[in-house]
Amino acid sequence: MKPQRHSIDGFIPRRAGSRLGDQHPGQAGDLRRRHSPSQPANVQTPLRRTAQNESATAQQGVSPLGYSDRGLLRRDIDESLNNIPDASSEKPKKRPWLLFGKKRVQEQNVNNRRIVKWAIIFVVLVLALAGGWLAYKTLNASSNIFKGNIFGLVQSQPIKQDSNGRSNILVLGTSEDDPGHGGAFLTDSMMIVSIDQKNKTASMFSIPRDLYVKYGMACNSGYQGKINEYFNCVNEDYTTPEAEQERLTETRKFVGEIFGLDIQYGVHVNNTVIKDAVNAVGGVDVDIQGSNGDPGVLDRNFDWRCSYKCHLVKYDNGIHHLDGEHALYLAMARGDIAPTYGLGNSNFDREKNQQRIIVALKEKAVSTGTLTDLGKVTGLIDSLGNNLRTNFETSEIRTLMTLGSDIPSTSIKPISLFGDENSIVTSGSYNGASVVMPAAGIFDYSDLRTFLKQKLSTDPVTREGASIVVLNGSGVAGVAQTEADKLTEAGFIISEVANAPAGKYPDVEIYQIGDTMAGTKQRLESAFGVKVKQTVPPVTVDQGVNFVLIFGVDRSSN
Numbered sequence: 001m002k003p004q005r006h007s008i009d010g011f012i013p014r015r016a017g018s019r020l021g022d023q024h025p026g027q028a029g030d031l032r033r034r035h036s037p038s039q040p041a042n043v044q045t046p047l048r049r050t051a052q053n054e055s056a057t058a059q060q061g062v063s064p065l066g067y068s069d070r071g072l073l074r075r076d077i078d079e080s081l082n083n084i085p086d087a088s089s090e091k092p093k094k095r096p097w098l099l100f101g102k103k104r105v106q107e108q109n110v111n112n113r114r115i116v117k118w119a120i121i122f123v124v125l126v127l128a129l130a131g132g133w134l135a136y137k138t139l140n141a142s143s144n145i146f147k148g149n150i151f152g153l154v155q156s157q158p159i160k161q162d163s164n165g166r167s168n169i170l171v172l173g174t175s176e177d178d179p180g181h182g183g184a185f186l187t188d189s190m191m192i193v194s195i196d197q198k199n200k201t202a203s204m205f206s207i208p209r210d211l212y213v214k215y216g217m218a219c220n221s222g223y224q225g226k227i228n229e230y231f232n233c234v235n236e237d238y239t240t241p242e243a244e245q246e247r248l249t250e251t252r253k254f255v256g257e258i259f260g261l262d263i264q265y266g267v268h269v270n271n272t273v274i275k276d277a278v279n280a281v282g283g284v285d286v287d288i289q290g291s292n293g294d295p296g297v298l299d300r301n302f303d304w305r306c307s308y309k310c311h312l313v314k315y316d317n318g319i320h321h322l323d324g325e326h327a328l329y330l331a332m333a334r335g336d337i338a339p340t341y342g343l344g345n346s347n348f349d350r351e352k353n354q355q356r357i358i359v360a361l362k363e364k365a366v367s368t369g370t371l372t373d374l375g376k377v378t379g380l381i382d383s384l385g386n387n388l389r390t391n392f393e394t395s396e397i398r399t400l401m402t403l404g405s406d407i408p409s410t411s412i413k414p415i416s417l418f419g420d421e422n423s424i425v426t427s428g429s430y431n432g433a434s435v436v437m438p439a440a441g442i443f444d445y446s447d448l449r450t451f452l453k454q455k456l457s458t459d460p461v462t463r464e465g466a467s468i469v470v471l472n473g474s475g476v477a478g479v480a481q482t483e484a485d486k487l488t489e490a491g492f493i494i495s496e497v498a499n500a501p502a503g504k505y506p507d508v509e510i511y512q513i514g515d516t517m518a519g520t521k522q523r524l525e526s527a528f529g530v531k532v533k534q535t536v537p538p539v540t541v542d543q544g545v546n547f548v549l550i551f552g553v554d555r556s557s558n
Contacts, residue, residue, distance in 0.1 A: 156402075157395035158197070162262035166456060167195045169265040170252050172231055176238075177270040177387065185232040189331070189354060192255075192263065194456050200406050203456055204358070205415035206351030208425060208436040213258060214443065226435065230254055231268075244268065244389050260449030261456075266391050273387040274331055275324035277361060283323045284360035286330070288315045290342025291349045297342035299333035327357050347436075348418045355414050363409040415455050417448070424451045459491060460519025466546040467495040471539065473505035476554040483551055490527070492520070501539055505552030511537035512547055520547065
């Protein structure tokens, strides 16, 4: 048995007797592989060596591998070697999934990052420009509107309050920006806005411009006259900010004494403020209602501006969208020239419309659509900066903005001094002039102060203003008066103190008459530890009395 021969370096040893030039099994001619018609030329098929194959090729003078009897020549070897690819130099074929996958994705990611980067830069630039423009506008306007320096804008100082926790603002409107307007420097529009910062509520009421008052100094009409003249009477300087602040300060004090209020702030506006501010926010929606059951409002006092070919103030009852010009004319309309309707209460109707416009303007100004519109914001700032003066500090601006957003329009309650069942003021004639005066009498402001204290109070007992009768059923003199004094000190309104009909009474019993006043009822039950009765009391009382308290014992020692 011959020893087995091993392969070396991957080459298979030649068979014994093999030499250069011998015939070898392999591919036919020029080392090309054979293939059948049914197989691709590039698919290698094994060669079956059989005796018949070798015999047939031998007869034809061709070797089994397809070489002729001439043998294997040097050029055959060279050609074979040349056809062998060089593994070290051959580049791999490009695969589509690599081209459109990894490389294309990488290129796309680079492009996306570049686009995002420039988009962010663009947005930042736009915001910076817009912020810078708004900052410039705000700084420029704030220097005109507010007191203090620009560093106050970064602060958030609470606005001042009175002893009841309310911030009171006097708003004065003049017409000096309207050329040819008679009495342009008179404050024909006067209003007080009272804000409760804690409970996020506000109240507002108009001051009748014809309210007859004593000036305490000489004015054009003398030492007494209509209240709308006072602001113009403080000084004669209309050019300096210092003189403006002096007029605001003195008028705040003067009005506060009449109405029994501590008014911390004053605001002076002109006609342009209303017109420009309304236009800046894109107009306002106002609920217009004619007075005395009229179907709407008509005032032709301003139609001369269009040669009486239009109606500047003519509306049916309902909500109307007003631009700045029409909002201004509605705020001025009082039906003093025929034909007219819906303004039968003259200045009182005008004041109500002014309040409606201000509430609508506030609602629109703090809406998302306005605050996100750069043009509206800058327009609003311009209109205020050019035509509004106050004694607010710059450090209080942010607090004002927050309150404007936090107090919904539904929480702004109007207070009417005229037109309710019991009017606090009335119109009449005095010294030959048509004026407005307190219902209690000329220069008597006591009821007016009590009324406002009640309306502006956050205490439910004070707000309800229940009328209480206190009766003595103990037989001990002075019991009813002693209890009445305690109740008055606690904020209750005592309308009568008397003796109860003879009889036997418990220590304390309370009767309620008429409307349910939940705050007062709860406070009385808590104070005396008894339940309020809804039955008829054992005594006849005047109309308008809400509660009757009967004391059957002397509680002074308890």
